[in-house]
Structures are given as structure tokens and as C-alpha cells.
Amino acid sequence: MVKNIYKKSTPHRRIKHYDLLVLGAGPAGLTAALYASRYNLDVAVVGKLIGGTANLAEEVHNWPGYVGSGKDLMKKFKEQGEGFGARFLQAEIDNVEKDNDGFVIELKHDDEKKIIHGKALIVAFGTERRKLDLEGEDEFVGKGVSYCATCDGQLFRGKVVAVVGGADSAAKSALYLADVAKKVYLIHRRDELKCEPTLLGEIKKKRKIKVYYNSIITKIDGGEKVEEIKVEQTEDEKTEKFELDVNGLFIEIGGKPMTEIVGGLGLKFNNSHIVTTKEMKTSVDGIFAAGDATAGYLKQIVTAAGDGAMAAKSAYDYLRFEYEKEKA
Structure with missing residues (x-):
């Protein structure tokens, strides 16, 4: 099975071997690299973006002893790992397969392909958040647009925010923000929320939360930061267009972990999440x-x-106590 990878890659290119490969370069992957390198393992981290989605956090207030941007924090994570010998490969993962000695990863960067091998593998991919694909969304990420209320909610204390979505994650975000923000608009495209009944009951009790049903956001606008969202609400075949002045917009319309690339390795999954022990x-x-x-x-x-x-x-522990026994 692995021979196929070798054949379709440049034959003269040397395969680099590591003790441990970490797939994903967000907080989990960067920390894994730091700890593995401190255990004197030869470790490489692979990711398209060093820092992952944590880079999008304008300010981080829930990492003990640190207040600053997510990008700067992830830079510190990387630098600390590098100090102990961890390698970082910024590339796209094309293929992952298992062989008799571990795992073979095919990488692609700027149309160049490379193969690396590891005796063990840590899968540390982040979550791919669903986007609204609206005008202004990408422009204001980290400037009022967020995909994580528990991460960024404290930045909007005493301010006005909107949450878009209608399932449990949107409901939980709205409830969390209601304890922080001055006002919360919950915007859902259908005529009823799809969240758990207990969450719906809590939302109805919160005076700070106003729900707009049958509504969609058409544009995010502002200057240096988000200032307003444009909304269309359709009821009884009549559409009303209006603006809401907000300081932040939390997009909670779902997402999934980026684990498809390791789907052929025989792992157990639960709703696209990898099942693990403690x-x-x-x-x-x-x-x-x-x-x-x-x-x-x-x-x-x-x-x-x-x-x-x-x-x-x-x-x-696996590499020290089990790996050689398995290969014997």
C-alpha cells in the first residue's frame, strides 16, 4: 500500500524519518510538539497554518498569565517548541497511510511534494467552522466577527452583539453572551429554534436576548471594526429589511473537525470526532x-x-515501551 505513494512521488527525493509526526499546528499540535521534544523525541509538526484558528483571536484573556493576541501566543508556542528541537513543516497533507514501521505522510507545498515517515502519529487537527460567506465576513474576522463565544465573549462586555444560528451551539452562545453583553440579538433563518427545550426555555427567560425568526444577515459593515449588520426578515411572504447596530457578530452555524484525511486508518469516530481514552x-x-x-x-x-x-x-510511552515489541 505504501509503495504506491513512493511511486507517485519524485523517486530521487529522500524520505525524512521522525519518531513522531503531529498533524495539525494549532494549540494542541504545538503543545504536543513542545512536550515530545522535551522527551527527546525527533518530532515534526505539519500544518497549513502555524497556530491554526487560534491566530484569529484578537485578544486572549483565558490563557493564564497572558493577555494579548492569539497570533502572538501561538508564535510563543512555536518558538518554545523550536527551542527544544521540534520541526515545523508548513504544508498541505495530501495522504496518510500506515506501513509496517509506522506512518507515511505525503505533503504538498507550492506544487512540490514531499514524503515524511513517523513511528507514531498525533492527530491534532482543528475544527473547520461553517461560514456565512457574506460580504464583510472575512474582512472583520478578529475585528468583531467571531466563531467562538466562550473564546471572545469577554471582549464585548457591556456591548451589543448578535449571534446567528438556531441549534444548540447558537443557543448556548447567546445565553453565555447574555451574562456579558448589554444586548444579544439571536438571528435564525427558520420560524423556530432547533435547540434543546431546556435551552429554549432559558432563552425565553433572558430579557437581554431578542430573537429574530425567519431572518438572514445579508451584510456585515463597519469601519475598523464591526458596527452594524444588515438583516432581511420574511413573514407572511413579506420581506422587511433593516439594520442592527452591533459591536460583534458570533457565527454559530456548525462545523466539523478536519479528520477526513485520516479516515482510512481504522480509527473509531463519533460524529467525525476521533474516539480516545483519557x-x-x-x-x-x-x-x-x-x-x-x-x-x-x-x-x-x-x-x-x-x-x-x-x-x-x-x-x-508507546515508543519507549511498546513500539519495538510490536515490530519484533
């Missing part, structure tokens, strides 16, 4: 998982980092 072990020997790739309850930088540390320790 030690971050998966159903396949030599593969560990961390961060948003798993079914953890709280999706935060601090919890992702904890997962990464645990996955690195488990990978170290």
Missing part, C-alpha cells in the same frame, strides 16, 4: 489524538494544550 489513545496502536479532533467537551486553547501534552506523553 490518555488520548485511539483505537489504533501508535495513533493518538488531541484538541478539536476529539470529542472533548470544552473547545479552548487551554484544554487543547492539555490534550496535546497528554498525547505527547502517551506517544513517548
Whole structure:
């Protein structure tokens, strides 16, 4: 199976071998690299964007002892790992396969292909958030547009915000923000919310939350930061257009972990999340998982980092005590 990869890649290019490969360069992957390198493992982290979606956080207030941008925090993560010898490969992962000695990864960067090999693997991909694909959305990411209320909500204390979505994540975000913001607009395209009844009951009790049903956002506008959203509400075949003055917009219309690339390795999944033990072990020997790739309850930088540390320790124990026995 692995020979096919070798054949379709440039034959003269040398294959680089590592003890451990980390797929994903967000908080979980960067922490895994730091811990693995401190265990004297030869480790490489692969990701299209070093820092992942944590880079989008304008200010981070929930990493103990730090207040600053997510991008600067991720830079510190990377630099600390590099200080202990971790390697960082900014590339797209084309293929992942298992061979008798571990795992073969085919990478692509600027139309150039490269193959790397690792004895063990940590899957630390983040979540791909669904976007509204609206005018102004990309422009205002980190400037009022957010995809995580628990990450960025404190930045809007005493301000007016909107949440778009109608399922549990949107409802939970609206309730969380109602304890922080001055006013919360919950905007949903259908005539009723799809969240759990208990959440719906809580929303109805909150005076700070105003729900706009049968409504869609058509544009996000502002200067240096978000200032207003344009909304269309359709009821009884009549459409009303209006603007809402807001300081922030939280987009909660779903997402999924980016785990499809490892779907052929025999891992157990639960709604696209990799099933792990508390030690971050998966159903396949030599593969560990961390961060948003798993079914953890709280999706935060601090919890992702904890997962990464645990996955690195488990990978170290596997390589030290089990790997050679399996290959014997």
C-alpha cells in the first residue's frame, strides 16, 4: 500500500524519518510538539497554518498569565517548541497511510511534494467552522466577527452583539453572551429554534436576548471594526429589511473537525470526532489524538494544550515501551 505513494512521488527525493509526526499546528499540535521534544523525541509538526484558528483571536484573556493576541501566543508556542528541537513543516497533507514501521505522510507545498515517515502519529487537527460567506465576513474576522463565544465573549462586555444560528451551539452562545453583553440579538433563518427545550426555555427567560425568526444577515459593515449588520426578515411572504447596530457578530452555524484525511486508518469516530481514552489513545496502536479532533467537551486553547501534552506523553510511552515489541 505504501509503495504506491513512493511511486507517485519524485523517486530521487529522500524520505525524512521522525519518531513522531503531529498533524495539525494549532494549540494542541504545538503543545504536543513542545512536550515530545522535551522527551527527546525527533518530532515534526505539519500544518497549513502555524497556530491554526487560534491566530484569529484578537485578544486572549483565558490563557493564564497572558493577555494579548492569539497570533502572538501561538508564535510563543512555536518558538518554545523550536527551542527544544521540534520541526515545523508548513504544508498541505495530501495522504496518510500506515506501513509496517509506522506512518507515511505525503505533503504538498507550492506544487512540490514531499514524503515524511513517523513511528507514531498525533492527530491534532482543528475544527473547520461553517461560514456565512457574506460580504464583510472575512474582512472583520478578529475585528468583531467571531466563531467562538466562550473564546471572545469577554471582549464585548457591556456591548451589543448578535449571534446567528438556531441549534444548540447558537443557543448556548447567546445565553453565555447574555451574562456579558448589554444586548444579544439571536438571528435564525427558520420560524423556530432547533435547540434543546431546556435551552429554549432559558432563552425565553433572558430579557437581554431578542430573537429574530425567519431572518438572514445579508451584510456585515463597519469601519475598523464591526458596527452594524444588515438583516432581511420574511413573514407572511413579506420581506422587511433593516439594520442592527452591533459591536460583534458570533457565527454559530456548525462545523466539523478536519479528520477526513485520516479516515482510512481504522480509527473509531463519533460524529467525525476521533474516539480516545483519557490518555488520548485511539483505537489504533501508535495513533493518538488531541484538541478539536476529539470529542472533548470544552473547545479552548487551554484544554487543547492539555490534550496535546497528554498525547505527547502517551506517544513517548508507546515508543519507549511498546513500539519495538510490536515490530519484533
